[in-house]
Amino acid sequence: MSLLSVIVPCYNEEESVELFYQELMKNQEYFHKEEIEIEILFVDDGSRDKTVEKIKGLRAADARVHYISFSRNFGKEAAMFAGLEKSRGDYVVMMDVDLQDPPALLPDMLHAIREEGYDSVATRRVDRKGEPPIRSFFARAFYKLMKKISKTEMMDGARDYRLMTRQMVNSILELREYNRFTKGIFGWVGFKTKWLEYENVERAKGETKWNFWKLFIYSIDGITAFSTMPLMLASLVGVLFCLFAFLLIVFIVVRKLLFGDPVSGWPSLVCIILMVSGVQCFCLGILGQYLAKMYMEVKKRPIYLVREEE
Ligand code: UDP
Ligand code: MG
DSSP: OEEEEEEEEESSOTTTHHHHHHHHHTTHHHHHHTTEEEEEEEEEOSOSSSHHHHHHHHHHHOTTEEEEEESSOOOHHHHHHHHHHHOOOSEEEEOOTTSSSOGGGHHHHHHHHHTSOOSEEEEEESOOTTSOHHHHHHHHHHHHHHHHHOSSOOOTTEEEEEEEEHHHHHHHHHOOOSSOOHHHHHHHHOOOEEEEEEOOOOOSSSOOSOOHHHHHHHHHHHHHHHOOHHHHHHHHHHHHHHHHHHHHHHHHHHHHHHHOOOOOOHHHHHHHHHHHHHHHHHHHHHHHHHHHHHHHHHHTOOSOOEEEEO
């Protein structure tokens, strides 16, 4: 018998919890045949609706259901980390509760790890159906940028839906950083990963917890956590500007020697000053981003706080 832990982060998902459970249980026969026991770990990320009650209801009926309930909303990253910490399974899978990560893929995923010798099976959606076009555009741009500025592999369209061996989970748990960007962490720890592709499934019930602004902030987390290239960018821009200034000085001196010096060019001067101070602020901002992340890391605050668990 081997144990499979299913980690399910939930934030205000009262409509989805039971649906998810039913859908997952459709694999029951397969689990039984393959001698796989399961534990389902719901992580309630400080929901303000009836999510916890729904989970407790499931727990009362099925002892394989466990839950952790946070003291407030700590974010999906924290919820996934808590789930990984609490999981005991030989295999661990992370799934969204909204059924956008189809439980029907589990048999194929388990097969790849048990029979084909992979350490992890990840999923990516090949389209972004049902998503606002502007969101898709920026998401694609983000992955293109990350490919250029980070050594860590991050796949466009990758979901957090992933099955892993205990060995890989333990490796992930060693990364105790406060600013967590799981998509990068998966890539960073490495291991042999098989990618499964599927068409985007739209949310079964409820609505997405991510708006554009939240995603934008999250992408900055991703960049600062897995690349120091922006810091280099600051020095690069500095050098370019010095070079440009030097050429300009030469040009002005030569012009003065040849044609004298009629006073002109005030507007252009103002523009240049404005632009240079803009660039300086931008570079300071980049520095500030890294400093802020460092500040949060240095505090070593816990990644999440538990209100109750069972
Ligand atoms: N989630 C969470 N904490 C949050 C936001 C979301 O635990 O602060 C959970 C949510 O309940 C769901 C999963 O993370 O199970 C994915 O969220 P969502 O479906 O809103 O994201 P999307 O699929 O739109 O990217
Ligand atoms: Mg979703």
